[in-house]
Amino acid sequence: MRRRGGRPHHRGPRRRARPGRHRRPARHGPPERGQEVTASTHRAQPLPLARHRVRPEWIDYNGHMSEAFYVLVFGYATDAMMIETGLHAGYRESTGCSLYTVEAHVRYLNDVSEGARLAVRTRLLGADAKRARFTHEMYVVEDEGDEPAPDAAPVATTELLALHVDQNAGRAVPFPAEIRERLEALTEPAPEWAGRSIAEVPRSG
Amino acid sequence: MRRRGGRPHHRGPRRRARPGRHRRPARHGPPERGQEVTASTHRAQPLPLARHRVRPEWIDYNGHMSEAFYVLVFGYATDAMMIETGLHAGYRESTGCSLYTVEAHVRYLNDVSEGARLAVRTRLLGADAKRARFTHEMYVVEDEGDEPAPDAAPVATTELLALHVDQNAGRAVPFPAEIRERLEALTEPAPEWAGRSIAEVPRSG
Numbered sequence: 001m002r003r004r005g006g007r008p009h010h011r012g013p014r015r016r017a018r019p020g021r022h023r024r025p026a027r028h029g030p031p032e033r034g035q036e037v038t039a040s041t042h043r044a045q046p047l048p049l050a051r052h053r054v055r056p057e058w059i060d061y062n063g064h065m066s067e068a069f070y071v072l073v074f075g076y077a078t079d080a081m082m083i084e085t086g087l088h089a090g091y092r093e094s095t096g097c098s099l100y101t102v103e104a105h106v107r108y109l110n111d112v113s114e115g116a117r118l119a120v121r122t123r124l125l126g127a128d129a130k131r132a133r134f135t136h137e138m139y140v141v142e143d144e145g146d147e148p149a150p151d152a153a154p155v156a157t158t159e160l161l162a163l164h165v166d167q168n169a170g171r172a173v174p175f176p177a178e179i180r181e182r183l184e185a186l187t188e189p190a191p192e193w194a195g196r197s198i199a200e201v202p203r204s205g
Numbered sequence: 206m207r208r209r210g211g212r213p214h215h216r217g218p219r220r221r222a223r224p225g226r227h228r229r230p231a232r233h234g235p236p237e238r239g240q241e242v243t244a245s246t247h248r249a250q251p252l253p254l255a256r257h258r259v260r261p262e263w264i265d266y267n268g269h270m271s272e273a274f275y276v277l278v279f280g281y282a283t284d285a286m287m288i289e290t291g292l293h294a295g296y297r298e299s300t301g302c303s304l305y306t307v308e309a310h311v312r313y314l315n316d317v318s319e320g321a322r323l324a325v326r327t328r329l330l331g332a333d334a335k336r337a338r339f340t341h342e343m344y345v346v347e348d349e350g351d352e353p354a355p356d357a358a359p360v361a362t363t364e365l366l367a368l369h370v371d372q373n374a375g376r377a378v379p380f381p382a383e384i385r386e387r388l389e390a391l392t393e394p395a396p397e398w399a400g401r402s403i404a405e406v407p408r409s410g
Contacts (some may be wrong), residue, residue, distance in 0.1 A: 067276060077247050079281065102313055104311045105310045105402065126408045127406060160403070161404070171322050195403065197310065198308055198366050203392045
């Protein structure tokens with residue numbers, strides 16, 4: 001298992017949606033004028049989208065993003081989820097505890113080009129005393145503030161298992177009650193592609 | 206799915222093994238004087254170890270390698286396997302075909318520090334007309350030419366599924382017969398941890 005990076009999460013300023021673009025209201029600011037915030041709105045997208053732009057150094061000689069950098073962007077999305085659920089730098093500093101990724105299942109579904117705008121949707125699938133299971137879905141969007149279209153296909157997905165670790169003691173310890181409650185409150189049904197393993201390929205013939 | 210990077214694979218010069226270090230003869234040069242090359246020797250370790258040193262830019266603020274860079278090193282090991290099996294840059298240029306990673310299952314088992322010397326063992330688990338399934342196991346070794354000790358625990362593992370793609374046609378196509386034969390000749394039994402999926406974590410409670 002490994003310690004999570006906890007890099008600062010940069011979110012660019014949001015532009016106003018253009019006509020014809022898909023955009024949902026931000027979930028964590030005050031409601032906009034005339035916008036009704038309902039439980040189902042929150043349930044549909046409880047965590048804000050993590051947004052990144054594909055950098056030149058993430059591109060291989062074929063002109064497409066290299067597989068490690070899909071995982072880098074997913075790591076940034078995990079950092080953003082940690083901030084949203086209270087597992088932020090201040091928490092790590094005051095408690096010595098952090099979240100360690102122990103296992104990941106990645107599907108690379110489509111190429112991504114330099115400069116592409118990425119929007120990553122995070123879903124908490126479950127949490128118990130010391131563990132959290134969650135997914136990220138990566139989409140390419142046209143403009144900075146865009147939501148992925150409802151029928152958009154992700155360019156990549158990942159499913160992750162992470163452990164809450166006391167770094168001084170060097171072992172997994174229970175989440176504080178309030179963080180476990182936040183994780184549990186955010187859980188959603190698993191997407192149909194979760195729980196996969198890699199299919200066998202015959203040894204010969 | 207994504208196009209593989211095909212970065213050149215750098216192997217440092219090998220130092221002579223020091224007493225007490227674990228080192229096996231290189232597999233792909235001529236046999237050393239007095240060394241008997243047997244089928245079982247080849248079967249035990251058919252592909253050379255891929256070797257890398259952990260760079261400062263792979264380290265997060267906690268002083269350990271960040272999860273994306275485990276995947277970067279595994280990607281270099283895939284490039285090395287491609288070179289060994291004939292899927293090298295010359296092949297890609299002359300045929301327009303390459304290997305695309307479509308799915309990966311990673312286990313992060315231990316922290317890795319800046320400057321650590323990594324040795325990655327690759328196993329082909331199976332190949333059919335258009336697909337290859339293989340694993341990489343990452344070890345930390347003390348010195349550049351060291352083999353991992355027979356009882357060493359890997360710091361990370363990955364299991365991968367890749368597809369042979371005609372980049373001009375934009376679809377999967379069969380491997381040429383001689384490459385498929387090379388892939389099949391290298392297949393080994395799957396390690397016990399292969400075929401895993403991420404366990405469910407309860408949605409609440």
